Amino acid sequence: MKQKDNTTEELILQEARKAFIQKGLAGARMQDIADKAGINKALVHYYFKSKENMFTIIFEQEFEKFFSHLATVLSADIPLFEKIEQVVSLDIERLSQFPDIPLFVINELSQNPGRMTKRFKQMRTENVLDIFQRQINNEVKKRMIKKITAQQLLINIQSLSVFPIMAKPMIKKVMQLTEKQYQQMIQLRKKEVAAFIINAIKN
Amino acid sequence: MKQKDNTTEELILQEARKAFIQKGLAGARMQDIADKAGINKALVHYYFKSKENMFTIIFEQEFEKFFSHLATVLSADIPLFEKIEQVVSLDIERLSQFPDIPLFVINELSQNPGRMTKRFKQMRTENVLDIFQRQINNEVKKRMIKKITAQQLLINIQSLSVFPIMAKPMIKKVMQLTEKQYQQMIQLRKKEVAAFIINAIKN
DNA sequence: TCTAAATTTAACCAGTTGGTTAAATTTAGG
DNA sequence: CCTAAATTTAACCAACTGGTTAAATTTAGA
Numbered sequence: 001m002k003q004k005d006n007t008t009e010e011l012i013l014q015e016a017r018k019a020f021i022q023k024g025l026a027g028a029r030m031q032d033i034a035d036k037a038g039i040n041k042a043l044v045h046y047y048f049k050s051k052e053n054m055f056t057i058i059f060e061q062e063f064e065k066f067f068s069h070l071a072t073v074l075s076a077d078i079p080l081f082e083k084i085e086q087v088v089s090l091d092i093e094r095l096s097q098f099p100d101i102p103l104f105v106i107n108e109l110s111q112n113p114g115r116m117t118k119r120f121k122q123m124r125t126e127n128v129l130d131i132f133q134r135q136i137n138n139e140v141k142k143r144m145i146k147k148i149t150a151q152q153l154l155i156n157i158q159s160l161s162v163f164p165i166m167a168k169p170m171i172k173k174v175m176q177l178t179e180k181q182y183q184q185m186i187q188l189r190k191k192e193v194a195a196f197i198i199n200a201i202k203n
Numbered sequence: 204m205k206q207k208d209n210t211t212e213e214l215i216l217q218e219a220r221k222a223f224i225q226k227g228l229a230g231a232r233m234q235d236i237a238d239k240a241g242i243n244k245a246l247v248h249y250y251f252k253s254k255e256n257m258f259t260i261i262f263e264q265e266f267e268k269f270f271s272h273l274a275t276v277l278s279a280d281i282p283l284f285e286k287i288e289q290v291v292s293l294d295i296e297r298l299s300q301f302p303d304i305p306l307f308v309i310n311e312l313s314q315n316p317g318r319m320t321k322r323f324k325q326m327r328t329e330n331v332l333d334i335f336q337r338q339i340n341n342e343v344k345k346r347m348i349k350k351i352t353a354q355q356l357l358i359n360i361q362s363l364s365v366f367p368i369m370a371k372p373m374i375k376k377v378m379q380l381t382e383k384q385y386q387q388m389i390q391l392r393k394k395e396v397a398a399f400i401i402n403a404i405k406n
Numbered sequence: 407t408c409t410a411a412a413t414t415t416a417a418c419c420a421g422t423t424g425g426t427t428a429a430a431t432t433t434a435g436g
Numbered sequence: 437c438c439t440a441a442a443t444t445t446a447a448c449c450a451a452c453t454g455g456t457t458a459a460a461t462t463t464a465g466a
Contacts, residue, residue: 031424040444040446067377110306152391174328185355200403232453245457248454248456
C-alpha cells in the first residue's frame with residue numbers, strides 16, 4: 001500500500017489556505033482550490049471530508065499561529081517598557097509576514113463566533129493577563145507609570161499594531177496614499193508605536 | 204400612474220443593507236433579501252438592476268456615513284487636545300450605533316480595492332490633513348507636544364477607537380470575556396482613550 | 407371610468423455550488 | 437508478480453445562484 005504521500009495533501013491545504021484567507025469561507029471555491037492544486041475536485045473531498053472541515057483546520061492553524069507567541073512574551077520576566085517594545089516588534093514582524101490573517105480571523109469569527117471553542121481552551125489567557133497585571137501594578141506602586149488595566153494596555157498595543165495593517169485598503173483610500181507611501185508609514189510605525197505607548201503610560 | 208412608492212424600495216434597501224453588512228457581498232443572498240423584505244425576488248431586480256449595483260449603492264452610503272463627519276471635526280478651529288477628545292468621542296459614538304461598518308468597509312475594500320473611486324474624490328482629505336498638520340506643528344513649536352505627523356496621529360486615534368470594536372469577537376475569545384465584561388471594557392475606553400493619546404504626545 | 411404607466415408576481419433559466427459514486431490507476435509489501 | 441490498500445479520476449447530482457420574462461395587478465390622472 002502506498003504510504004500517505006503528504007505532498008498532495010499539503011499542497012491542497014496550502015492552496016486552500018490561500019483561497020480561504022483571500023476570499024473567506026463563503027467566497028472560496030472548492031473547484032478553484034482543486035484547480036490551483038492541479039488535481040481533481042473529488043480528491044479534495046477525499047482528503048478533507050468537506051469545505052467546512054477543511055476551513056476549520058485552516059482557521060485553527062492560523063488562529064494559533066497568531067496568538068501562540070504572544071502569551072510567552074507577555075509572561076516573560078523582563079522590564080515593562082522592554083516588554084512593550086518586544087510585543088510591538090513581535091506583532092509587527094508577524095504582521096509583515098502575514099498581513100491578511102487578522103482580517104481573516106476577525107471576519108470568520110464574526111460570522112461564526114462559536115467556531116473553535118475546543119482547541120483554544122488550553123491556552124489560558126487569564127493567567128497571562130494576571131501576570132501582566134501584577135507587573136503593571138508594581139510599576140504603578142513605584143510611581144513609574146499611570147494606573148491602567150492589563151486588559152486596556154494590551155488592547156491598546158494590539159490596536160496600534162494590528163489596525164493600520166488590516167485597514168490597509170481603507171487607509172490608502174481615505175488618505176490617498178500610494179503603495180510606497182503606505183509602506184513608508186508602516187516603517188515609521190515600527191519605530192514610533194512602542195514609544196507612543198510608553199509615553200502614554202509613563203509618569 | 205402610481206407615484207414612486209418609496210416604502211417598498213427603501214424596505215428592500217434596508218434589508219439588503221443588513222444582509223450585506225452581516226454576510227458581505229459574496230455571502231448575502233438576493234432571495235434572502237427579498238424574503239426578509241416580504242416581496243418577490245424579481246422585484247429586487249426591478250428596483251436595483253443587479254446585486255453588484257445594489258451593493259455599490261449601499262457600500263458608498265456606508266462609507267460616506269463613516270467618514271463625512273471626521274473631516275469637519277479635524278479641520279475645526281479648536282485647541283488640539285480638545286479636538287482629539289472630540290474625534291475620539293465622535294468615533295465611539297458612531298461605532299456604538301454602527302459597530303459592524305468598519306469591518307464591512309475594510310473587508311469589501313480589501314476584496315475589491317477599485318470599488319468606489321468616483322464619489323470619494325470630492326472629499327479631499329489631503330487638505331484636511333494639511334490643516335491638522337499645521338495645528339500640530341504649532342503645538343510642537345510651542346513645546347506643548349512631541350513631534351508627530353498628522354497621518355500617524357490620526358491613524359493612532361482611529362486604531363484605538365475602531366479596532367477594539369471591530370475585533371470584538373476575537374477580543375472576547377482571546378480574553379475570554381462575557382458580553383457584559385466586553386461592554387464594560389468599551390465603556391471604560393470612552394473615558395480613557397483620549398487621555399491615553401494626549402499623554403502619549405504631551406511634553 | 408378608461409388607460410397607460412408603475413408595480414408585483416409566478417415560472418423559468420442557465421451556470422455554479424458543494425458533494426457523491428463507482429470505476430480506474432498507482433503503490434508498497436509479501 | 438500479486439494483491440489489497442491508497443490514490444486519483446470522470447461523470448454525475450440535487451440544490452442553489454443571480455437574473456430574466458411575460459403576464460397580472462394596482463395606481464394615478466384625464
